Amino acid sequence: MGDVGSVVPPVAGWQRARRIARLAAIGTGATAAAAAATGGVLLGQARQARRTIPMAEAPPPRCDGVYGAKFPGRPITMVVLGDSSAAGYGVHRRRETPGALLATGLTRRLHRPVRVHRFAVVGSLSAGLKPQVESALECEPDVAVILIGGNDVTNRTPPGLAVRYLVEAVRALRAAGCEVVVGTCPDLGAIQPIQPPLRWLARRWSRQLAAAQTVAVVEAGGWTVSLGDLLGPRFAAEPTRMFAWDRFHPSAEGYAMAVAALLPTVISALGAGPERRPVPAAVGGVRSLPEAAQEAARHAGTEVSGTQVRGRDRGPAGRWAQLRRRAFFGVGEQPQSGPATDSPTLEGTA
Template identity: 70%
Template sequence: MSQKWRVAKRAAQGVAVGAGLLATAAGVIVAQAKQARRIIPQADSPPPRGDGVYGARLPGKPITMVVLGDSSAAGYGTFRPRETPGALLANGVSRRLRRPVRLHRFAVVGAESSGLVPQVEAALEVKPDIAVILVGGNDVTHRTSTSTAVRHLVNAVRDLRAAGAEVVVGTCPDLGTIRPIKPPLRWLTRYWSRQLAAAQTVAVVEARGWTVSLGDLLGPRFTAEPTRMFSWDRFHPSAEGYAVAAAALLPTVLAALGSVDERREVLAVGEGVRSLPHAAHEAARRAGTEVSGAEVAGRERGPAGRWAQLRRRTAWFGHPHPDEAEQVVDAAVPLEETASRTEG
């Protein structure tokens, strides 16, 4: 047997072994994906609704807030209306700005980004001042292409912005933190989640929205206290888990609404202006990072595309600002009751 033949034979054997390993790995991943779909429970009942007016006794015109997206926006896994993300954010905005906040939740459990279309149509009917969107997890689990998911999201942001609403998007969370999903599928879902989150950031900021990376925000806490941070299904957050996410979103919601305190000029270490792709990549890898549009020397774009402002927001939630007097805020007043008061 010639030397060339022996080399070719060994190469062929190596290719065959590699192909076999790839096929085995693919088989494992497919099997894990099927198992994960069985593990992740279907919603047996809708989450509680937190719709209503928060801080109804406070002066001023109510700020209208809408919450769109999937189960993470709806608050699946909570048991009380006040525990849902929308209620937490509405209450936080009301306390901080000392204004009443009228909350409407249009998020639907199980929704993918394509499901934002009817949600936006319903939201526009109430003329929102601020829209909060949490979506992307179901796109990852259903393997919707990133381009398709992002296209639906950016269309939603553009429609809301065209109607005069500010838009804050909590980007796709890191599904690699979900304990029932085992390696190697866990590693893939982490990669897919970050890929989608980065793409969402670029598209949303281009459409003049704001983003906050949720990433593995809850990962360390889930690992340390899984029974406390997970809900009963071990997939969705518990009430405390949602409170952590809402605390990360609240400063950006306040900034989008024009809060002077949140639009600070002094930047901390690691913050600053980047090209949008660079900022999106950083944000996807570090949870709790806000990305918004920026200008450099009066220009929105540079050699690498649109400029973006990257900030590491300090979570604030549930307590009056240190510089403000104690302010008692009532629980939400049902929308029907506020409507009857107006008519009367």
């Protein structure tokens, strides 16, 4: 028989159980109350951010046309797809839009004319890429540049669903022989009107989506460039210069920095750069694709593309991926009006 003092009478045991249950209920209630309070704070911050960030008014300038018409040869056809960041919302001049900046950079580096078609739509989600791709394929593009993801984060689209729509777009373009460069989801935690703790969640959600986009796009045969906070220390240091009037979209200088990160990858995707696909790479710059995606999401301006190691596309952890931090070509920190040959010739007037 055991010690009498160690035996808990039935009534005492029931009272202890009731006390534990009561304490657990109090703890659960406190946790629920804290969660509700946090949810209320986030909801309030989201409403405040919506009030602070004005709705889109006038559409961004069109950038469609032929750039570098003085150069010989068949024009390179580039299509620009995605959301407001691809359309260039926030600037007022054609030459300041991402499409115009990319085309101007390509003509200067490749000495070829470039024909641009912009199908990006302000406010588009990844689900809106399908009609854009259908229109783009009618142009028989050589390269497509896609900037997408920010609206999926703000609308809380499940990352898996957003990525699925993006992959469908990339596969359709690749099946038509078009190279694809995707600027992954920007870091919405860098947006000033979004305050903590919502800012912290926005940063986490943005990076999660960017990493998932990287894995899926490279697997589908595309290239990615992590835009992160759009090459951010300068955005944080000079928000009045790097953000547009709405404090949400980039300014002309902000777009120029983003394009400076994208341009080298677009050149390589076209087969005109020093690297061509597939690239047997030195192991030092290679990671498994999931590792490369996570690293790129943390370091804006990083290019990720498929590569080979010892003649193989895949290793024990999956597909091999090449990470590159490129030296920027300097598209121009402040877009300037270039010579007449860098200005687009509008379709129908050329």
